[in-house]
Amino acid sequence: MITKEKGMTFLKTQRKYAAILGNLGNTKDRFCGGYKDNPDTMEMLRRASKIESVRGIELVGTWDVRRDNYCEVKRAFDSLGLSCVSIIPDLFADKLWGSGSIAAKDKSVRIKAMEYLRVMCGIALEMNCKIINIWPGQDGYDYPLQGNYIEERKHMTENIAKIAAEFPQLRFALEYKAKEPRTHSYLARMADTLLVCLQTGMDNVGVTIDTGHSFLGGEIIAEAVVLAKAAGDKLFHMHFNDNYRSWDDDMIVASIHTVEYIELIYWLDECGYGGWFSMDQYPYREDAAGAISESILWLKKFDILVDENREALSKYIAAGNAVATSQFLRSLI
Amino acid sequence: MITKEKGMTFLKTQRKYAAILGNLGNTKDRFCGGYKDNPDTMEMLRRASKIESVRGIELVGTWDVRRDNYCEVKRAFDSLGLSCVSIIPDLFADKLWGSGSIAAKDKSVRIKAMEYLRVMCGIALEMNCKIINIWPGQDGYDYPLQGNYIEERKHMTENIAKIAAEFPQLRFALEYKAKEPRTHSYLARMADTLLVCLQTGMDNVGVTIDTGHSFLGGEIIAEAVVLAKAAGDKLFHMHFNDNYRSWDDDMIVASIHTVEYIELIYWLDECGYGGWFSMDQYPYREDAAGAISESILWLKKFDILVDENREALSKYIAAGNAVATSQFLRSLI
Amino acid sequence: MITKEKGMTFLKTQRKYAAILGNLGNTKDRFCGGYKDNPDTMEMLRRASKIESVRGIELVGTWDVRRDNYCEVKRAFDSLGLSCVSIIPDLFADKLWGSGSIAAKDKSVRIKAMEYLRVMCGIALEMNCKIINIWPGQDGYDYPLQGNYIEERKHMTENIAKIAAEFPQLRFALEYKAKEPRTHSYLARMADTLLVCLQTGMDNVGVTIDTGHSFLGGEIIAEAVVLAKAAGDKLFHMHFNDNYRSWDDDMIVASIHTVEYIELIYWLDECGYGGWFSMDQYPYREDAAGAISESILWLKKFDILVDENREALSKYIAAGNAVATSQFLRSLI
């Protein structure tokens, strides 16, 4: 069911790097109100634009962009030479969605969530932004016997299908994450999110992989990429960060994992992914621009490794001999 | 996409209990060759038949049933009044499948695995057994850069589609498990297994939930049941055991979890599951018949709790108020 | 090395229940600034005093109690008939301690942390509070090659020894937690915290078990209780809540685990624990007083179960027969 494009030539220079704007400011956790002072949106944009290779920015709805400021934000993007890669509607921080947004038990909340999504889609069109990155972080459940899995999943699927039908010019990238802020999210891993995509029946509904969410969910990210390809080219977007596999620590890329990123890049290329590489971190205690920059520089290093060794990697994957692969990887360092 | 059957009446007496035969004997792990002596197949059958409520038995191919003994085994089933619930082809213990079976890199191994499956399907037909429970435990990978996720997943899907087409009288229940014996299995959780089912396009391909595998994979089992329902009544079979969520400990049901089984039974009924409740444990150090019996008795206890409180449970799920649900659950004990 | 007190008679009415005041208000996480409105300290105290069986309150330093308000708070305690069970100095929420407090790399920060602790100890003496519950949540590290394990652990131990020597009238209960807000904390589990206790050489330094932290750390809580007993009666305090074992979800007691609490209470009594049972939850989306009350009522239920079956429990533990224990537990429900 996957047709590998033969002779596909990968050009490293085509890689498009981006960052989520909030990475440059937001540093609160449930204990501490903020490890650093939070610059305003315009100052964060200026700082982001100075990070080498960053050409695109993702905005969180309401936080960064609203009806009252999107024209100003768009002008700032234009003057700084940045693209608006995606808008991430805030379906997670407003207490209105505290017990769910598009899959909430409360119908009036679902209606408000859809109205809010429409506003954000409208702004996206105005800003020439192609992707709505939907992370329905509050849509899930905390306790056993709390979720009505049938009804709430149905609301989720129907509402995504509806908004996607209303805005055919936009692509809706569903970002999965197994837990936090709920102990369990309805969009937990790649495969269940693909089932939702397929159930919507909409071509413009796909998936965002956040590398940390994938680690957290117990996935091998490269395999998640292949699952999305096999389901019909459903990988729309990529968020990058690292963690210890048990929580969404949102750390610098490659601070924990190494070979997994090499494998990921290999399979992203095999599957013909042409989207953005966007950084999504929480540099609570670190210099934010430095942390984002490090992630990009590691990804570039891995890109070079993969590019220079693509044939060898194919050969080792085909053979599946762990000893030989270890020898090869050792030779790269 | 799910039509709940209104007015569905649940009768506890309809529940059908079974056990995997090997539970009564096999107790080796990678260190110890056997914590107890292993009785032979006929002795295990006799012991199983004496466990209260056990009316069906699952057999592991080759271990328990082969071309040379299936007539004798069938006679024993008949004389003991047992049904052959499923045959579980041995795609995991024979060193021939050490690096994969139906998804192996080696084409000659895949061909042998398919030939073996055909033999087992033939025996199933002879034994009036309706389910082939496929657990492709060796189909996966251990190391990064070892699996060719595109090719091997394609082999898996195509071979399952092929055997299912060849034996339309049988139902093929795919048993997922995130890891062991490989560090990563291709059939890891409900959602990715449903994607394989859908990709085969065959109505007689569905899923087995092993409750321990579901815990291990980070799932809420009840939600996995609903996913299977929503994908088109794809829950074909159930294996029961318990563990600490981090490994397939194959313990007595309810030794660790409680409310999760109550929730599971509630949603199995909501989704109209009418299949077997089969025990799948590894009583390394315990009396085997006693351990199986305990699991069944716990499930019966939960059945009664659910049956007596079905309306209340529906109401608490609809409300989703954790404090009220806690009060209610406390009143049950 | 443990002398079990023979003939020890357990009286349920001796159990002392408490709650951490912030449970009644604080509901922010790193995404949402607050799922509910936060009542002020006095209002939280009034609400806490109305929860059945709550006779004591733990205060977080600075948040709830400071030099400028402790007299007023003390009057409120007196008028409401509450005891101040412990003060939990805020070593985790002030950005000053963002990279560590008593084990910080920065000596000036360590000095400030000690000065702050002295203020809190002084207030404790004024309030007739016997326990300083030290949770050094920021003392740890996030990245590999970030912590100087030798030096920072030494600072931690020396500073705890120093403050304990300065305030011999107080007991210092060290609360361990493997992670959050750092990816790794220096006080991670019971055994490493006991090593710190022993290294201080101070009798008034012991440990707080937070049941959720113990689950999170992969411990069996009852065994942690026994470790503390064996190290010289080092269990000073208990915090109660529940979670799914992978994160500090701070849920209602018994919402996930059941038998573990029964076992815990059994061993608390065996080890002669006579301290408080204090509730420590984060009822983000729940009625706070209701959530605390539920936890206490579950603990009382377990207390009754243990009290009525103490001899049987001893017998089943002595035998270690999982099938027989399962039968017994089934009979209790």
Add this chain to the structure above:
Amino acid sequence: MITKEKGMTFLKTQRKYAAILGNLGNTKDRFCGGYKDNPDTMEMLRRASKIESVRGIELVGTWDVRRDNYCEVKRAFDSLGLSCVSIIPDLFADKLWGSGSIAAKDKSVRIKAMEYLRVMCGIALEMNCKIINIWPGQDGYDYPLQGNYIEERKHMTENIAKIAAEFPQLRFALEYKAKEPRTHSYLARMADTLLVCLQTGMDNVGVTIDTGHSFLGGEIIAEAVVLAKAAGDKLFHMHFNDNYRSWDDDMIVASIHTVEYIELIYWLDECGYGGWFSMDQYPYREDAAGAISESILWLKKFDILVDENREALSKYIAAGNAVATSQFLRSLI
């Protein structure tokens, strides 16, 4: 409490590499009786002796060495120029210890375990082997309410103290592992094992770190090394392998982790570890000698990296700036 030896010069050539003999043969798991054919002890020794840099061998008692063959084994060691690094008494594979060995509930089993240990200690003396590596894998519990934590831990401690007192010429290295074959082991992590060491009061009782067990237990290995140092130079031995942090996969070193090994080697040197680097793997499907060799070659690579960058590493650890450390690590590749 730790005195760092100033001016300590590290010479890479001093590193002593070893392997556990069974790595070259044993490949069974609980499903498959053996992925490869098992060579006999003498053949395994010959193969081990040919792996570059391997100068020492660890033997499992009974499996590899017994009263009836130790003279022959010793001659083979001598003729192959190998040292017997340790004997690992088989307290885990014999069904006699199925429910515990030195901490078993059954006194007659404990007595037999001690008699067996004495035999193994006697053989060690004859073979000029200095370390008894005790892995009491069956000493623990599977179910809640199964372990008598007070009594069984006391048996464990007293029996270790006793055997250590009887054989003062030997060093007893306790190998911890949180689980498998029991769901919970009494020696679970470094800190609790150090508490046992301290409770024995014997200088010749210390700890073995198995890197995979440390990952599995949620430890940062380098910090475990420092804990052992701080408790009085208690790190007696090192076993090396790798895994995915959730199970003892016994994989080739550095197949998953990278920076953790660099950090580990740095702190081993800081703490003056002078013992063996012994490989402990389960190459189920791999060429065994190749898998062991790869682990050693990766460790040598890390040794060079650490040796060439020791001052820089010290500086980055002292600063604790994750961005700067990331830049530095990136420059190494």
